[in-house]
Amino acid sequence: MEPNSSLSPPSSPASPGATVWGAASQISRFNRLWSLEVMAPIAVGLGALVLWEVGVQLFQVPPYLLPGPLLVLQTLVQEWPQLFPSLMVTLQITVAAFVAATVSGLLIAILFTQSKWIERSFFPYAVILQTMPVVAIAPLIIIWFKSNTFAALVVCAWIVALFPIISNTTLGLNSADHSLQNLFQLYGANRWQTLWHLRLPSAMPYFLGGLRISGGLSLIGAVVAEFVAGTGGARSGIAYQILMSSYNLQIPRMFAALIMTTGLGVIIFVLLTLLSDRLLRHWHESALQREN
Amino acid sequence: MPPILTLHQVSKVYGNGTVALQDIDLTVSPGEFVSLVGPSGCGKSTVLRLVAGLGQPSSGQIAWGLSPGERNLAFVFQDAALMPWATVVDNVHLPLKLKGKSLRSCRADIQEALNLVSLGGAERSYPRQLSGGMRMRASIARALVTRPNVLLMDEPFGALDEMTRARLNSDVLHLWEQKHWTVLFVTHNIYEAVYLSNRVVVMAAHPGRIVADLAIDAPYPRSEEFRTSAQFNHYCREILRYLSSPERTVTVP
Ligand SMILES: Nc1ncnc2c1ncn2[C@@H]1O[C@H](COP(=O)(O)OP(=O)(O)O)[C@@H](O)[C@H]1O
Ligand SMILES: [Mg+2]
Numbered sequence: 180m181e182p183n184s185s186l187s188p189p190s191s192p193a194s195p196g197a198t199v200w201g202a203a204s205q206i207s208r209f210n211r212l213w214s215l216e217v218m219a220p221i222a223v224g225l226g227a228l229v230l231w232e233v234g235v236q237l238f239q240v241p242p243y244l245l246p247g248p249l250l251v252l253q254t255l256v257q258e259w260p261q262l263f264p265s266l267m268v269t270l271q272i273t274v275a276a277f278v279a280a281t282v283s284g285l286l287i288a289i290l291f292t293q294s295k296w297i298e299r300s301f302f303p304y305a306v307i308l309q310t311m312p313v314v315a316i317a318p319l320i321i322i323w324f325k326s327n328t329f330a331a332l333v334v335c336a337w338i339v340a341l342f343p344i345i346s347n348t349t350l351g352l353n354s355a356d357h358s359l360q361n362l363f364q365l366y367g368a369n370r371w372q373t374l375w376h377l378r379l380p381s382a383m384p385y386f387l388g389g390l391r392i393s394g395g396l397s398l399i400g401a402v403v404a405e406f407v408a409g410t411g412g413a414r415s416g417i418a419y420q421i422l423m424s425s426y427n428l429q430i431p432r433m434f435a436a437l438i439m440t441t442g443l444g445v446i447i448f449v450l451l452t453l454l455s456d457r458l459l460r461h462w463h464e465s466a467l468q469r470e471n
Numbered sequence: 472m473p474p475i476l477t478l479h480q481v482s483k484v485y486g487n488g489t490v491a492l493q494d495i496d497l498t499v500s501p502g503e504f505v506s507l508v509g510p511s512g513c514g515k516s517t518v519l520r521l522v523a524g525l526g527q528p529s530s531g532q533i534a535w536g537l538s539p540g541e542r543n544l545a546f547v548f549q550d551a552a553l554m555p556w557a558t559v560v561d562n563v564h565l566p567l568k569l570k571g572k573s574l575r576s577c578r579a580d581i582q583e584a585l586n587l588v589s590l591g592g593a594e595r596s597y598p599r600q601l602s603g604g605m606r607m608r609a610s611i612a613r614a615l616v617t618r619p620n621v622l623l624m625d626e627p628f629g630a631l632d633e634m635t636r637a638r639l640n641s642d643v644l645h646l647w648e649q650k651h652w653t654v655l656f657v658t659h660n661i662y663e664a665v666y667l668s669n670r671v672v673v674m675a676a677h678p679g680r681i682v683a684d685l686a687i688d689a690p691y692p693r694s695e696e697f698r699t700s701a702q703f704n705h706y707c708r709e710i711l712r713y714l715s716s717p718e719r720t721v722t723v724p
Contacts, residue, residue, distance in 0.1 A: 356550075358548040358549075358550055361523075361525050362546065362548070362552060363569065364525060365525065365544065365546050366569045366617075368569045376569075377554070380556045380557075383556070461556070462555040462556045462599055463555070
């Protein structure tokens, strides 16, 4: 990292310097990808897998109690043609719920910050929505939507994913710099201009933080709702596969499906983190490269 | 010359009962450079905010010698108050953007403002990439882009090191001599106040009030030698005296 940092002239923040600065941080980020930061967790993971396999072999644990990682991997490859389409069904539910939560959460947060009274009157209900156990209400929602299971599952996942976006974005919209608010007032900015040019950009880091939480929650919400729905048929998601595998004591298959679900969760998180870093890279502390 | 700004018996009591200002009388002539000095909490910022129209006095009047159409205020805040997500150009563009002017239509104005504060070349930088002094220059450029005639500056250089402060002082003074602004300048730095101003208004706290109003009779342009002259020292000592014993309320015309 050090040789790259010397590319950037500290005394010249003008645009040519800025370009070099950007390039240097790109290179150092790329290098970092292959540095300790990534190698350490991989080493830990591999170590754990080896221990797991050795333990299972050594104590001859039957696969229906705990399959070894090699068996799980083998099952994953074998069962891929059945499991992958199920994962895609779950992904559809997750994405639909996530998009719905993002749009509605953002709009609700904007509504909340239009007046203290709106926020005070409605925020408690957002909290209630958040604390409501989705497992308990999912059957009811599925009954309401009886002709459309997909929509019912999306609604369940949406309920789980909504709150972090509302609360984070509301906090962000309310945390615009006080001097800048005064400046906008001084130059006669209207409500819409202040929202668009000041409050929304100020809320961006908070909103993106909310997205990262909600991405994972959408998936969890979708899986939980599928568990409750437990429906078979053509459009059954990955949770149905986990459920069926465990009923039939196909434990390696259950593990394979679990791994796919977790992998999807990790991918969602990484994608949202990359999006966040990209949008904030010029200005926010969370996305800046520092040498110290 | 008729005053450009008159504060008559202005008081401000905040919602929580704090008496920020009590019976402030202040008259500012066109083209004057008036500094407000005083301990923190004596209501300097409150005076500036009321003059800017960011809030109403609890009692008293603020009268302008300019019609609302002629009046063009600009405010500079201590913390530069730049939008961190916007480049220098976009930050300077802001006051014009809020009036509905596109970036393309006011490129020349923005460039001129940036050149006035010697920030040409940093247009596309983000505030994070600038030093404290350059951020303050960008903030001043944003104030100048609307071609104001009244400049309100609230401890603009309070967070800067001594060298940067001295350079910005002489740059601002230079601009003031060219542009004939009326300036209300808040600072807690006595030396800065004496170096820059026609008049130094000394304030005291609890309640916020004016304890002295000193004319600084030294010709412009003021050189660096003025900072070390006997006259300069005399004014500084005078102001210090009012700051340390505010109960001896005397107004020096
Ligand atoms: N919005 C506010 N609400 C309540 N009290 C305030 C507010 N703004 C300032 N004050 C109080 O008014 C007094 C004067 O504040 P200020 O004008 O900021 O002083 P200065 O700029 O000289 O430090 C202080 O005691 C401060 O705590
Ligand atoms: Mg202040």
